[in-house]
Structure formats: structure tokens, C-alpha cells
Amino acid sequence: MDIKKVAKDTTKVLTSYLTYQAVIIITNQLTETNPGLAIWLSDFSSQGKIQDGEAYLEELLQENQELAFRVMTVRDHLAEEVAGYLPEMVRQGIQQGNMAHRRQYLERMTQLTTSETNPPD
Numbered sequence: 001m002d003i004k005k006v007a008k009d010t011t012k013v014l015t016s017y018l019t020y021q022a023v024i025i026i027t028n029q030l031t032e033t034n035p036g037l038a039i040w041l042s043d044f045s046s047q048g049k050i051q052d053g054e055a056y057l058e059e060l061l062q063e064n065q066e067l068a069f070r071v072m073t074v075r076d077h078l079a080e081e082v083a084g085y086l087p088e089m090v091r092q093g094i095q096q097g098n099m100a101h102r103r104q105y106l107e108r109m110t111q112l113t114t115s116e117t118n119p120p121d
Helices: 003-033 035-045 053-063 065-083 086-117
Strands: none
Touching (some): 003 035, 003 053, 035 053, 053 065
16 A cells, blocks of 8 residues: 555545535635626636646636636635645544444444344244
8 A cells, every 4th residue: 555645646646626616616706896707717717727727727817817816816715724624624523424424334233143043924
């Protein structure tokens, strides 16, 4: 298991997700202040580029530098705000999810065992 590769891949996914969230925030803001630009950004973002945050920003920089810098600024702010919470929240979320899955599995297995030992009358 290559822990560094897992960490690198996780960072890339998280970075892309924060880019996506920044675009949503900016689109919502623009809907109120500049609806035409909000529509343009929404159309630009819906073309599948946003799956890779860095590639998305490269293309956005070519199309609209001001919006690209705005996305980078909001993304940076989001990263700073959530970074402190993430390690504990991720661990807790995984532990709770694993516990729920195990409990459901055990309940299913117990029901199967009970129904097999107690046939209907």
C-alpha cells in the first residue's frame, strides 16, 4: 500500500471538490449581481471540465481571467476554513459509516439465522 499516493490522490480530489464549491458560491453570487455572467459561468462549468479542478482553472484562465482569479481566491478561503476540521471529521465519518454497515450486516445475518431455525407454522 502506497500511503503517499493515496494522500496525493485524496488531495487532488479534495482540491477539485473545493474548486467546484467555489464555482457554486460564485455562481450564486453572480445570479444576484450579474445574471448574464452567472449563466455564462454555469454553462462553461457544465461542460465536464470541472471534474479536474486544475484543468478547469487553466481553461477558465484562458476564457475569463477575472473569474478564474475569483474562483482561486474563494477556493483558497474554503480550504483554510475547512482544513482544520477535516482530519477528525473524516475519521469520525468513516468510523460511523463502518459501524452502521457492520450493524446492518449483523442484523441481516441474525434475521436469516432466526428465520432458518424457526420455520413458519
